[in-house]
Amino acid sequence: MLLVASALAGLLGCAQRNESQEDEKEEGYPLLGVVQGVDVEGVALTVAHEEIPDFMPPMTMVFRVSPGDVKTFKKGDQIKARMVRDEDGGFRLIKIWKIDDEAADTMRRVNKRLAKTVDELGSGYYLAEGDAFPEFALVDQYGETVTPTRYVGKPFMLNFIFTRCTDAEMCPLSTSKMATLQRMAKEEGLEDLEFISVTLDPKYDTPSVLRTYADAYGIEGENFRFVTGERDAVRQLIKSMALTHIETGEDIVHSLATVLVDRDRKIVMRSVKKAWDPMEFLAAAKAL
Numbered sequence: 445m446l447l448v449a450s451a452l453a454g455l456l457g458c459a460q461r462n463e464s465q466e467d468e469k470e471e472g473y474p475l476l477g478v479v480q481g482v483d484v485e486g487v488a489l490t491v492a493h494e495e496i497p498d499f500m501p502p503m504t505m506v507f508r509v510s511p512g513d514v515k516t517f518k519k520g521d522q523i524k525a526r527m528v529r530d531e532d533g534g535f536r537l538i539k540i541w542k543i544d545d546e547a548a549d550t551m552r553r554v555n556k557r558l559a560k561t562v563d564e565l566g567s568g569y570y571l572a573e574g575d576a577f578p579e580f581a582l583v584d585q586y587g588e589t590v591t592p593t594r595y596v597g598k599p600f601m602l603n604f605i606f607t608r609c610t611d612a613e614m615c616p617l618s619t620s621k622m623a624t625l626q627r628m629a630k631e632e633g634l635e636d637l638e639f640i641s642v643t644l645d646p647k648y649d650t651p652s653v654l655r656t657y658a659d660a661y662g663i664e665g666e667n668f669r670f671v672t673g674e675r676d677a678v679r680q681l682i683k684s685m686a687l688t689h690i691e692t693g694e695d696i697v698h699s700l701a702t703v704l705v706d707r708d709r710k711i712v713m714r715s716v717k718k719a720w721d722p723m724e725f726l727a728a729a730k731a732l
C-alpha cells in the first residue's frame with residue numbers, strides 16, 4: 445500500500461547549525477592514515493598519516509580526538525578524517541571514519557537496492573503500514589555495519605534523530621521515549637525487540653559522536669543501535685518514510701517518523717506525530 449505524502453505533515457521546527465554542507469567547504473584538511481596507538485586517558489590517537497597535500501609530508505603524529513573516538517578506534521584501523529588546529533596550535537582530528545573496503549562494498553550493494561526501492565515509489569509516495577521496510581546498510585555507534593538482515597526474525601523500532609538537535613520536544617524527547625521503550629520492553633520480557641535510530645545529520649554524526657550521544661542518555665547499546673553512513677542511503681530512508689528534512693545552510697528543519705517493524709520486516713505501526721506514544725508502540729510490539 446502506498447500513500448501520497450503530505451509534504452508538510454508534521455513539519456516542526458527543529459533547527460540546528462550545520463556548518464559543513466559541502467565537502468569543499470568542510471573545515472580543516474583531509475587526512476588518511478592508520479592508527480598506531482590509542483591514549484584513552486590523554487584522549488588522543490597516534491596516527492601514521494599520508495601526505496596532506498600543500499600542508500604536511502607523511503608522518504606519525506599524536507592527535508587530540510573526542511572521548512568517543514578513543515573508545516571506537518583501535519590500533520591498526522585505517523581511517524579518514526579532517527585535521528584541524530586548536531587555538532593553542534595543537535592538532536585535532538574530527539569526523540573520523542574507519543575505512544573498511546569489504547564493509548564499504550556490502551554497503552554500496554545494499555544501498556543500491558535501497559535507492560531502487562525508493563525510486564520505484566515515485567515522488568510524493570512513502571512506505572506505509574503493511575509495506576516492507578526497505579533494506580539498508582549503515583554503520584552503528586560501535587563502527588559495525590547494520591543491515592536489516594541482521595534483524596531477520598526480530599522486530600525493531602526505528603526512528604530518526606540527530607545529535608545536535610536542540611529542540612527539546614523533537615530529537616531529545618524522541619530519544620528519551622525510545623530509551624523508555626527499550627527499558628519497558630525488557631521489563632515486559634520482549635527479549636528480541638531491537639532499536640534503531642537513524643541520524644538525519646550523517647556528516648556530523650560519526651559513529652563516535654553517536655556513541656557519546658547514546659552514553660549521555662544512558663542507553664544500553666546491545667539492542668539499541670544509532671546509525672549513520674552514506675549520505676545518500678540516509679536520504680533514501682528519509683524519503684521512504686516521508687520525513688520533511690530541509691538543510692538550509694545553517695539549519696536542519698525536520699519532521700519525525702517512528703515505526704515498528706515485525707519479524708518479517710513488515711511495517712506494522714507508523715507514526716509521524718511529534719507526540720508519538722511509546723505505550724501504543726509497546727502494546728503493538730507485545731501483540732506481534
Ligand SMILES: [Cu+2]
Nearest residue numbers: 458609614615
Ligand atoms: Cu530534531
